[in-house]
Amino acid sequence: MRLLFVEDDPRIAEPTAAALREAGYAVTWAGTGPEGLEAAMLGDFPLIVLDVMLPGQDGFSVARELRSAGVASPILFLTARGEVDDRVQGLDLGGDAYLVKPFAMPELLAQLRALSRRDAGQRTPSVPFGAGRGVLDTVARTVVWDGQEVAVTGREYDLLSVLALTPERWYTRDELLDRVWGPEFGGEARIVDVYVRYLRRKLAPEAVTSERGRGYRTER
Numbered sequence: 001m002r003l004l005f006v007e008d009d010p011r012i013a014e015p016t017a018a019a020l021r022e023a024g025y026a027v028t029w030a031g032t033g034p035e036g037l038e039a040a041m042l043g044d045f046p047l048i049v050l051d052v053m054l055p056g057q058d059g060f061s062v063a064r065e066l067r068s069a070g071v072a073s074p075i076l077f078l079t080a081r082g083e084v085d086d087r088v089q090g091l092d093l094g095g096d097a098y099l100v101k102p103f104a105m106p107e108l109l110a111q112l113r114a115l116s117r118r119d120a121g122q123r124t125p126s127v128p129f130g131a132g133r134g135v136l137d138t139v140a141r142t143v144v145w146d147g148q149e150v151a152v153t154g155r156e157y158d159l160l161s162v163l164a165l166t167p168e169r170w171y172t173r174d175e176l177l178d179r180v181w182g183p184e185f186g187g188e189a190r191i192v193d194v195y196v197r198y199l200r201r202k203l204a205p206e207a208v209t210s211e212r213g214r215g216y217r218t219e220r
Contacts, residue, residue: 001116002026002158002179004045006036006062007078008054012101019105025112026158026182033057040066043179044165045073046138047112050095052079067094074115078103129164130207131219136164145203152202155180159195160218163208167220176216192216 003025007013010031017027028043030036033054040048040062048066052059063075074096091098097111127136135144141157143150152160158180163171171179173189181191196208196216210216 001047002028002043002045002162003047003049003112004028004030004036004039004043004073005049006030006033006039006054006059007049007051008032009051016105016108020109021182023109026180028178029183031055033059033062037062037065040071040073041069042166042169042175043162047115048073048075049078049108049112050075052077063094076108076111076115078108127161127164128220129160129167129218130203134164134203134207134218136161138165143203145207150202152199156195156199156202159192160199160208163216163218167218170211170214170217172215 001024003020005013005017005020005027007016007029008031013029013031017029020027025047028039028045030039033056035056036050036054036059037057039045050059050062054062059077059079063077066073066075075094076097076099077095078099078101080101096115099108099111127138128134129136130145133146136142137144138161141154143152143157143160159176162176162179173192176192177185177189181187196210199208208216208218
């Protein structure tokens with residue numbers, strides 16, 4: 001599952017992001033409030049872990065703007081401030097959970113699992129794509145094309161979900177590489193082209209469209 005992690009302290013962010021990836025999350029790390037806000041606006045993240053004390057823009061302000069823009073992804077506030085008033089403020093702004101530093105990784109992972117289960121029960125799992133020929137089930141992580149379920153790998157599903165959950169939006173190779181493989185991936189960006197070819201072979205050429213200079217997208 002894709003997760004946006006907004007934390008400015010690398011001493012906390014680096015080991016936490018590594019542990020989250022080891023637990024199976026595809027982590028995008030942002031180090032400032034504005035960077036986190038931009039990433040959350042541009043990409044569909046099923047989970048957001050948001051520090052409160054951030055440079056450039058604090059986490060409460062980021063959450064306020066996200067909710068005003070209609071971003072409904074569960075937000076877990078992460079902060080060294082544990083006062084009741086702060087927790088109430090964060091939850092009133094649309095936060096879903098609050099974890100005080102220092103924290104144990106098992107507690108963070110348990111909070112994220114609980115948010116994932118709750119969100120799965122609230123959202124519509126079926127997402128159409130490919131001009132109506134395809135359906136993505138975001139809970140079962142399955143793909144249907146022309147009424148038939150098609151077997152895809154986890155990486156193929158993750159790539160398709162980024163495109164399907166934000167239809168009509170063009171993504172460059174680098175953007176897809178960051179969102180699907182993660183910012184620490186050391187391979188070539190053209191791996192994105194390879195996986196797009198895999199999807200087109202399994203589904204249809206029009207499942208993912210491309211345009212020189214703009215990148216890849218899918219149609220609703």
